[in-house]
Amino acid sequence: MRRQLLAGMVGALLVLGTPATGAQERFIVVSSTTSTEQSGLFGHILPLFEKDTGIRVRVVALGTGQALDMARRGDADVVFVHDQVAEEKFVADGFGVKRLPVMYNDFVLIGPKGDPAKIAGGRDILAALQKIAAAQAPFVSRGDKSGTHAAELRYWKAAGVDLDAKKGTWYKDTGSGMGPTLNTASSMNGYVLADRGTWLSFRNRGDLAILVEGDQKLFNQYGVMLVNPAKHPHVKKDLGQRFVDWIVSPQGQAAIAGYKIGGEQLFFPNACTIAAWRKSPVSSPRSAGTRDLASRNASRSNSRALAYAGNDARWCEIGSCLPVPARH
Amino acid sequence: MADVASAGGLPIVCAGVAVGHNGTRILADVDLAVTRGNLTLILGPNGSGKSTLLRVLHGLLTPTAGTISWGGASVRPRRHAMVFQRAVLLRRSAAANIRYALDLAGVRGAEAESRIDDALAEVGLRALAGRSARVLSGGEQQRLALARAWALRPEVLFLDEPTASLDPKASRAVEEIVRGIHARGTTVVMTTHNLAQAKRLAYDVVFLHEGRLVEQSPAQGFFNAPRTSEAAAFLEGERL
Amino acid sequence: MGTFSDSLTLAAALVAHLDPRFVDIVALSLRVSLTATALAACVGLPLGAAIAVGRFPGRQALTVLLNAMMGLPPVVVGLVVYLLLSRAGPLGAFGVLFTPAAMIVAQTILITPIIAALSRQVVADAWGEYREQLTSLGAGTFSAALTLIWDTRYSLATVLLAGFGRAIAEVGAVMIVGGNIDGVTRVMTTTIALETSKGDLPLALALGIVLIAIVLIINALAQYTREWARVRYG
Numbered sequence: 001m002r003r004q005l006l007a008g009m010v011g012a013l014l015v016l017g018t019p020a021t022g023a024q025e026r027f028i029v030v031s032s033t034t035s036t037e038q039s040g041l042f043g044h045i046l047p048l049f050e051k052d053t054g055i056r057v058r059v060v061a062l063g064t065g066q067a068l069d070m071a072r073r074g075d076a077d078v079v080f081v082h083d084q085v086a087e088e089k090f091v092a093d094g095f096g097v098k099r100l101p102v103m104y105n106d107f108v109l110i111g112p113k114g115d116p117a118k119i120a121g122g123r124d125i126l127a128a129l130q131k132i133a134a135a136q137a138p139f140v141s142r143g144d145k146s147g148t149h150a151a152e153l154r155y156w157k158a159a160g161v162d163l164d165a166k167k168g169t170w171y172k173d174t175g176s177g178m179g180p181t182l183n184t185a186s187s188m189n190g191y192v193l194a195d196r197g198t199w200l201s202f203r204n205r206g207d208l209a210i211l212v213e214g215d216q217k218l219f220n221q222y223g224v225m226l227v228n229p230a231k232h233p234h235v236k237k238d239l240g241q242r243f244v245d246w247i248v249s250p251q252g253q254a255a256i257a258g259y260k261i262g263g264e265q266l267f268f269p270n271a272c273t274i275a276a277w278r279k280s281p282v283s284s285p286r287s288a289g290t291r292d293l294a295s296r297n298a299s300r301s302n303s304r305a306l307a308y309a310g311n312d313a314r315w316c317e318i319g320s321c322l323p324v325p326a327r328h
Numbered sequence: 329m330a331d332v333a334s335a336g337g338l339p340i341v342c343a344g345v346a347v348g349h350n351g352t353r354i355l356a357d358v359d360l361a362v363t364r365g366n367l368t369l370i371l372g373p374n375g376s377g378k379s380t381l382l383r384v385l386h387g388l389l390t391p392t393a394g395t396i397s398w399g400g401a402s403v404r405p406r407r408h409a410m411v412f413q414r415a416v417l418l419r420r421s422a423a424a425n426i427r428y429a430l431d432l433a434g435v436r437g438a439e440a441e442s443r444i445d446d447a448l449a450e451v452g453l454r455a456l457a458g459r460s461a462r463v464l465s466g467g468e469q470q471r472l473a474l475a476r477a478w479a480l481r482p483e484v485l486f487l488d489e490p491t492a493s494l495d496p497k498a499s500r501a502v503e504e505i506v507r508g509i510h511a512r513g514t515t516v517v518m519t520t521h522n523l524a525q526a527k528r529l530a531y532d533v534v535f536l537h538e539g540r541l542v543e544q545s546p547a548q549g550f551f552n553a554p555r556t557s558e559a560a561a562f563l564e565g566e567r568l
Numbered sequence: 569m570g571t572f573s574d575s576l577t578l579a580a581a582l583v584a585h586l587d588p589r590f591v592d593i594v595a596l597s598l599r600v601s602l603t604a605t606a607l608a609a610c611v612g613l614p615l616g617a618a619i620a621v622g623r624f625p626g627r628q629a630l631t632v633l634l635n636a637m638m639g640l641p642p643v644v645v646g647l648v649v650y651l652l653l654s655r656a657g658p659l660g661a662f663g664v665l666f667t668p669a670a671m672i673v674a675q676t677i678l679i680t681p682i683i684a685a686l687s688r689q690v691v692a693d694a695w696g697e698y699r700e701q702l703t704s705l706g707a708g709t710f711s712a713a714l715t716l717i718w719d720t721r722y723s724l725a726t727v728l729l730a731g732f733g734r735a736i737a738e739v740g741a742v743m744i745v746g747g748n749i750d751g752v753t754r755v756m757t758t759t760i761a762l763e764t765s766k767g768d769l770p771l772a773l774a775l776g777i778v779l780i781a782i783v784l785i786i787n788a789l790a791q792y793t794r795e796w797a798r799v800r801y802g
Binding site for chain 3: 029034038042043058059060061073074075177178179180182183186201202203204205232234
């Protein structure tokens with residue numbers, strides 16, 4: 001009787017535990033960041049990918065650090081994040097097959113309209129941070145090892161502000177995602193570094209506004225990579241590779257460029273631009289795949305009008321390949 | 329209604345039985361034999377140990393000293409049944425309550441159904457067989473408890489103040505049932521604090537006082553000429 | 569305050585329009601939590617009854633442990649289940665991480681101690697009342713435990729509701745093991761967390777209102793059934 005009970009329980013778990021869509025469905029798991037998910041980008045591009053390929057994408061949205069950890073454990077097929085240093089380490093450690101640049105957006109420095117540190121209108125992120133530290137104005141940090149957090153720490157360092165020494169009550173570490181951190185900043189009128197995508201789709205702004213933007217340093221590059229099947233044999237390498245191929249293909253890049261909130265484009269596809277920047281003789285061995293492409297087009301690489309290279313998915317049209325966003 | 333076949337659980341013999349709890353004495357040095365076919369009433373003032381003795385006899389309580397045996401065995405026989413002061417009925421129908429007890433006793437199928445019907449008829453509850461036991465009146469519940477005990481065809485039936493919380497009419501009904509069960513060969517041991525009831529029912533009386541067995545005599549002799557001063561005082565007090 | 573009235577209006581609109589995605593989310597919440605409650609009942613009720621009725625060494629310690637585990641933090645349960653079900657973990661080969669099955673497992677672990685501890689209390693109280701009668705009838709420990717479970721079914725129904733309430737309201741465990749994947753593992757609580765992150769507080773609160781309403785309706789139905797049964801069956 002107890003054995004029957006146990007069998008019944010396992011059966012119930014299997015029946016009720018499988019997704020309603022059915023076990024036969026072809027899908028991959030993509031570990032990504034909150035910025036791509038919460039900005040609505042995935043909601044816009046994934047249906048297009050699914051229509052093209054019939055492959056469903058299950059996105060688990062975390063901070064970049066967590067997303068990479070998850071993939072390191074083998075719990076994702078593809079990683080789509082934004083912390084180049086961490087991503088390259090991920091690939092170098094053998095967990096990722098190859099990192100491909102996909103798109104960028106930029107970080108913006110948000111703050112209260114009252115602006116106690118008097119930084120509004122500036123373009124220099126480092127100068128702005130120095131002023132905030134000097135004024136000891138409230139600053140809210142992610143503190144969650146996400147891509148945005150990593151970028152923020154780089155800026156403080158570059159600005160010459162030794163956080164460990166200067167950190168006081170003015171510097172709040174929320175240890176949570178972009179949204180909760182923005183909620184905190186909104187409620188206490190603090191400064192906060194955010195990615196533009198999440199900011200644009202964020203509703204609870206209160207008295208906050210963009211104060212500093214447009215600095216080249218605020219460039220925020222997203223990369224995609226297939227989790228290494230050599231490390232994790234269960235990785236769906238064919239389906240995952242098709243996603244990677246698609247996202248850097250003209251269709252994928254156009255889909256990214258087509259996502260707008262209130263007429264404003266959130267992410268700027270640049271799979272091709274980066275590939276072109278990597279001049280073949282000096283490119284690193286890791287970018288071997290793109291180097292071939294780049295060398296093929298080396299003669300034209302100075303031109304902004306990079307040709308769309310026929311069948312090669314890693315090339316895209318010029319229109320979506322602006323190196324730095326044009327800001328109003 | 330079938331008679332009770334004799335089983336091996338009699339006589340019940342207590343020798344030097346004592347029950348204590350955290351240093352307080354509840355029963356001390358009780359020597360007692362319950363013999364077949366008797367209808368014994370255990371009498372005594374409140375706190376004299378009546379219920380405790382009944383539980384020892386039924387094997388629900390292990391004495392802290394002394395020995396007890398059932399027909400020479402030291403294990404409680406299965407065919408001894410007990411009815412408690414407040415009927416403990418399961419949350420199911422009257423018939424199902426009896427069926428449950430029979431099932432535990434290994435009686436199932438047609439034999440069980442016929443015993444259920446018979447027992448319910450015996451206590452006048454046949455019409456309420458399908459009624460939930462928990463919604464019956466107090467008197468009906470106690471009669472059902474008796475029917476459940478009787479369906480087991482017990483060799484011995486213990487009753488712990490079965491009428492204490494019933495009105496006179498319901499009490500008389502219970503008495504009649506007990507008498508009927510005894511008449512069919514079941515040995516009955518019952519506690520009560522109701523002297524009139526004891527006089528109506530008893531063949532034999534066991535009188536307890538402060539945890540000691542003070543007197544054991546045939547009912548007539550006990551009520552007419554108690555041998556001990558404690559029993560005399562008890563009867564006197566009750567009369568007043 | 570505007571947010572509250574906005575949320576009430578939104579909640580009403582969500583229910584009125586029955587947007588398919590919203591319905592899917594509600595249905596998944598119910599499916600996951602009801603399954604978890606059923607599984608936890610299969611383990612928790614017999615366990616609670618066994619501890620109430622049984623006499624074995626370590627029984628007191630087990631009771632204390634169960635009572636303490638009623639306060640298990642969902643995040644910890646989620647993390648442990650994640651590590652177990654992760655590809656790098658001991659049960660990774662089953663590949664159930666980020667599926668409703670993983671969420672069911674996490675919620676089952678979360679609420680089994682609650683159901684076991686509360687049912688232990690209910691059954692122990694009944695055992696105090698029934699023990700002599702059941703012993704007199706010759707019921708063994710196992711059969712007495714089953715009898716008590718059935719006889720205290722109305723009280724145990726409340727225990728199951730407590731477990732269900734905890735399951736459907738928790739977010740920490742399902743967020744970690746389910747991954748809050750749109751259309752696959754997104755339930756009401758993770759949706760609320762997501763909308764809060766996005767700063768859409770009125771929508772988040774509206775979903776919260778709907779969640780509370782659903783739990784309220786289920787409790788009301790259970791209460792009504794119980795009262796009806798009590799009057800009818802005692």
